[in-house]
Amino acid sequence: MTNIKISKRLLNIAKMVDENSNVIDVGCDHALLDIYLSLNKKVKKIIASDITLGAINQAKKNVLLYNALDVDVRLGDGLSTLTNKDKINTIIISGLGNQKIFEILNSDKQKLKDVKTIIIQSNTGYDSIRKNVCNLGYYVVDECLVKEKNIIYVIIKFKKGKVKYSKKELYFGPLLLKNKDKLFYELINKEINKNNKIINSLPYNKIFKKIKLKINNYKLKKYSS
Numbered sequence: 001m002t003n004i005k006i007s008k009r010l011l012n013i014a015k016m017v018d019e020n021s022n023v024i025d026v027g028c029d030h031a032l033l034d035i036y037l038s039l040n041k042k043v044k045k046i047i048a049s050d051i052t053l054g055a056i057n058q059a060k061k062n063v064l065l066y067n068a069l070d071v072d073v074r075l076g077d078g079l080s081t082l083t084n085k086d087k088i089n090t091i092i093i094s095g096l097g098n099q100k101i102f103e104i105l106n107s108d109k110q111k112l113k114d115v116k117t118i119i120i121q122s123n124t125g126y127d128s129i130r131k132n133v134c135n136l137g138y139y140v141v142d143e144c145l146v147k148e149k150n151i152i153y154v155i156i157k158f159k160k161g162k163v164k165y166s167k168k169e170l171y172f173g174p175l176l177l178k179n180k181d182k183l184f185y186e187l188i189n190k191e192i193n194k195n196n197k198i199i200n201s202l203p204y205n206k207i208f209k210k211i212k213l214k215i216n217n218y219k220l221k222k223y224s225s
């Protein structure tokens, strides 16, 4: 097979990858994104890594199936599969939770020394992602929202450097706030509805949790208007 069809979410991640970069995709699973990059983008190096043997075996099968033999598939936890020789300058982490993403990026700061670009699509807590990655010495250069199967994904591209953001920008995204497209409002409304459902299901004695969620909803409405 010579070409590969990938989801809209993965396609938008691929679009953010710079030409000629040396990439590691942490938590590659099937490695479809990496195969797409190998076949369609001029990346110099692409490492597809995963902690699960089953995922790695599937990734290797896919690499053979699509004849994307330059995709280097590696088994291991986070950035532990990297050596100095790899000279990776771009990290992609997508489809993992917020906490796991921070753990991976924080596990070995030496591994970030030459990393100029980080592309993240977190499955949870899109609001705290920016704060944490910016604290590692990066700033936001691109952001987009992608809706697929009724889920809205936030994809963020960071570059090395320092920019000071307001709380509001860190929470909603400096570029998403500028654009405020239809999906932006849909995402905020989804968040408000989710909070309201939790508020309504909480027992009477969980008053503090209810208040916290109500304050959160107030901020979401105020900031997004």
Ligand SMILES: C[S@@+](CC[C@H](N)C(=O)[O-])C[C@H]1O[C@@H](n2cnc3c(N)ncnc32)[C@H](O)[C@@H]1O
Residues within 6 Å of the ligand: 026, 027, 028, 029, 030, 049, 050, 051, 052, 055, 076, 077, 078, 079, 093, 094, 095, 096, 100, 104
């Ligand atoms: C939901 S899949 C996402 C796959 C792909 N990145 C995507 O966006 O479609 C998450 C993958 O991350 C892998 N994973 C979880 N923790 C990991 C870690 N610490 N290091 C490497 N891979 C990890 C899992 O084994 C799984 O294959």
